[in-house]
Amino acid sequence: MRQLVRNVKIIGTGSYVPDTVYTNKYLETILETNDEWIQKNLGIKERHIAATNQTTSDLAANSALRAIGNAQLSVADIELIIVATATPDRKAPSTAAIVQDKIKAYNAAAFDISAVCSGFLFAMSVATQYIASGVYNNILVIGADTFSKITDWTRRDAVFFGDGSGAAILSSANVTEGFLAYRLYTDSSDEKFGFTIPAGGSELPITQEIIEKKLHFFQMNGHAVYDSAIKVLPKAINQVLEDTGLTIHDIDLMIPHQPSIKILQKTAEQIGLPFEKVMTNMDRYANTSGGTIPILLDEVHRKGLIKKGNNILFAAVGSGWTYGAAIIKWQ
Numbered sequence: 470m471r472q473l474v475r476n477v478k479i480i481g482t483g484s485y486v487p488d489t490v491y492t493n494k495y496l497e498t499i500l501e502t503n504d505e506w507i508q509k510n511l512g513i514k515e516r517h518i519a520a521t522n523q524t525t526s527d528l529a530a531n532s533a534l535r536a537i538g539n540a541q542l543s544v545a546d547i548e549l550i551i552v553a554t555a556t557p558d559r560k561a562p563s564t565a566a567i568v569q570d571k572i573k574a575y576n577a578a579a580f581d582i583s584a585v586c587s588g589f590l591f592a593m594s595v596a597t598q599y600i601a602s603g604v605y606n607n608i609l610v611i612g613a614d615t616f617s618k619i620t621d622w623t624r625r626d627a628v629f630f631g632d633g634s635g636a637a638i639l640s641s642a643n644v645t646e647g648f649l650a651y652r653l654y655t656d657s658s659d660e661k662f663g664f665t666i667p668a669g670g671s672e673l674p675i676t677q678e679i680i681e682k683k684l685h686f687f688q689m690n691g692h693a694v695y696d697s698a699i700k701v702l703p704k705a706i707n708q709v710l711e712d713t714g715l716t717i718h719d720i721d722l723m724i725p726h727q728p729s730i731k732i733l734q735k736t737a738e739q740i741g742l743p744f745e746k747v748m749t750n751m752d753r754y755a756n757t758s759g760g761t762i763p764i765l766l767d768e769v770h771r772k773g774l775i776k777k778g779n780n781i782l783f784a785a786v787g788s789g790w791t792y793g794a795a796i797i798k799w800q
């Protein structure tokens with residue numbers, strides 16, 4: 470049995486989604502799609518959409534304050550803020566720096582992580598290294614995205630995403646509970662632009678022509694995402710099971726990224742996990758990218774579905790392809 474990370478646990482969770490809701494029925498009125506197809510293939514009924522003047526950091530700050538409250542800490546206790554996002558407020562400064570100011574957590578260092586839909590998992594793994602090594606004790610990890618801002622609302626792949634943020638406070642633990650294992654992977658050799666936001670960086674700076682070509686919106690090859698996801702998720706999950714010496718029968722709950730119901734059903738089938746143990750909320754929020762895992766974690770946590778001693782499995786896949794899995798023994 471190999472334990473990658475010890476003595477780091479989640480002591481608080483929080484989440485926030487904007488008020489405006491776009492139902493599938495509403496999307497039927499603005500683009501070529503239909504409610505039945507979306508529900509059957511993706512498991513989505515509606516998604517929350519940020520207001521025009523609402524930024525990723527606004528969502529992130531709201532979820533952060535809820536997580537800090539849930540952990541019974543004050544903002545002054547936070548020593549590091551990590552924001553996982555693919556839709557930062559600006560290229561500079563980091564969204565984490567903007568969140569620091571919005572929540573007034575001036576004792577904390579702050580930076581962003583870019584791993585798209587796997588971002589929260591990657592960010593949690595970074596946080597655990599600082600805690601496990603004794604550098605920091607209380608770290609605020611946030612996953613937040615506003616994909617509505619990079620969506621071409623005339624294209625049918627607009628149905629996939631929603632806006633939202635979730636946060637967790639990671640802290641040191643005295644016992645061998647909390648994170649038992651982590652595995653992160655990046656495979657850029659196979660369709661790394663299967664999901665991409667082409668413009669706005671150094672390759673294609675924004676110009677009038679770029680905007681006319683709509684290259685500042687996300688582009689997705691749905692088949693490439695599906696094919697990659699059903700291959701890599703079982704690989705990462707089986708590896709963390711092996712690392713911990715647990716079997717799939719020891720897993721009490723799975724809190725996965727929320728790409729589509731079909732991907733999760735196929736993954737559960739491949740790893741031999743009954744689907745009732747797989748938590749989902751994409752019916753209400755769609756894919757909030759960096760936000761999916763922490764929003765779902767917060768919901769499941771607040772509903773009291775996680776019991777002391779439960780083995781919780783996390784798994785995610787995102788553009789790159791980035792992917793990974795983790796197991797926590799809940800304290």
Ligand SMILES: CC(C)(COP(=O)(O)OP(=O)(O)OC[C@H]1O[C@@H](n2cnc3c(N)ncnc32)[C@H](O)[C@@H]1OP(=O)(O)O)[C@@H](O)C(=O)NCCC(=O)NCCS
Pocket residue numbers: 501502503506507510511586625626628629664689690691692693694695728729731732756788
């Ligand atoms: C998108 C996905 C469901 C497509 O499944 P598929 O059945 O192979 O889809 P196809 O592209 O072959 O299209 C099949 C049918 O669905 C229809 N369809 C595709 N997208 C649609 C949409 N948004 N709305 C309505 N119908 C749609 C097509 O028109 C086609 O209809 P037809 O058979 O009458 O021509 C599947 O590839 C998937 O789940 N990918 C994962 C994407 C994902 O998770 N992205 C988020 C993370 S980055």
